[in-house]
Amino acid sequence: MSNASDIHRSHRVGWLRAAVLGANDGIVSIAGLMVGVTAAGADHRTVLVTGVAGTVAAAMSMAAGEYVSVQSQADTERADLATERRQLREAPHRELEELAGIYRRRGLDPALAGQVAAQLTAHDALAAHARDELGLSETLRARPLQAALASAAAFLVGAALPIVAALLSPPARVEALVWASTVIGLLLSGALAAHAGGAPVLRGALRVGFWGVLAMAAASLIGRLFDVSV
Numbered sequence: 230m231s232n233a234s235d236i237h238r239s240h241r242v243g244w245l246r247a248a249v250l251g252a253n254d255g256i257v258s259i260a261g262l263m264v265g266v267t268a269a270g271a272d273h274r275t276v277l278v279t280g281v282a283g284t285v286a287a288a289m290s291m292a293a294g295e296y297v298s299v300q301s302q303a304d305t306e307r308a309d310l311a312t313e314r315r316q317l318r319e320a321p322h323r324e325l326e327e328l329a330g331i332y333r334r335r336g337l338d339p340a341l342a343g344q345v346a347a348q349l350t351a352h353d354a355l356a357a358h359a360r361d362e363l364g365l366s367e368t369l370r371a372r373p374l375q376a377a378l379a380s381a382a383a384f385l386v387g388a389a390l391p392i393v394a395a396l397l398s399p400p401a402r403v404e405a406l407v408w409a410s411t412v413i414g415l416l417l418s419g420a421l422a423a424h425a426g427g428a429p430v431l432r433g434a435l436r437v438g439f440w441g442v443l444a445m446a447a448a449s450l451i452g453r454l455f456d457v458s459v
């Protein structure tokens with residue numbers, strides 16, 4: 230039983246990590262975009278429009294990319310299952326022996342491996358082959374739409390941080406406030422991800438903060454190169 234709850238815990242951490250990564254992506258890329266155009270001399274309104282347009286475009290692009298990637302994974306799984314179903318129909322004895330071989334390689338003695346293979350085949354042959362031969366399980370079964378919505382939503386949550394900061398800040402302070410909110414947001418999300426994964430919190434926070442600051446500094450530098458107001 231303790232084994233099963235460990236697996237659940239690591240699934241949850243994986244899901245949370247993906248959400249935090251998507252949110253960081255939203256924070257860093259949109260804050261970088263806004264800091265870049267601010268450094269290039271753009272006015273308050275242009276900075277906000279850039280942030281919102283960039284957010285919509287990037288969130289949709291992430292959702293589409295995720296959908297296509299998970300969908301093609303689902304297509305591969307479906308094709309694998311179809312092959313398996315055909316083999317079970319055309320060569321049931323070979324498939325039974327294949328399954329027994331898998332259990333022997335995992336450490337069962339030949340008699341027990343044969344028994345397990347026979348019982349699982351009688352119970353649900355396709356499920357046994359999907360799980361033990363192909364490594365597919367119900368929880369791993371790809372869900373393209375869900376994955377697409379989740380990654381877009383995580384990105385939107387992250388991107389909202391620099392946009393709201395810019396919206397609330399006086400026009401002359403946009404760059405400073407976007408910087409500050411981004412650094413704070415990244416430190417918090419880095420700490421959260423580290424805490425959820427059981428890793429050292431401070432190190433996780435600083436690592437995420439460091440790369441975010443580097444990306445923002447690069448965007449700001451590029452903006453300054455294009456500064457039209459000097």
Ligand SMILES: [Zn+2]
Nearest residue numbers: 324327358362
């Ligand atoms: Zn098989």
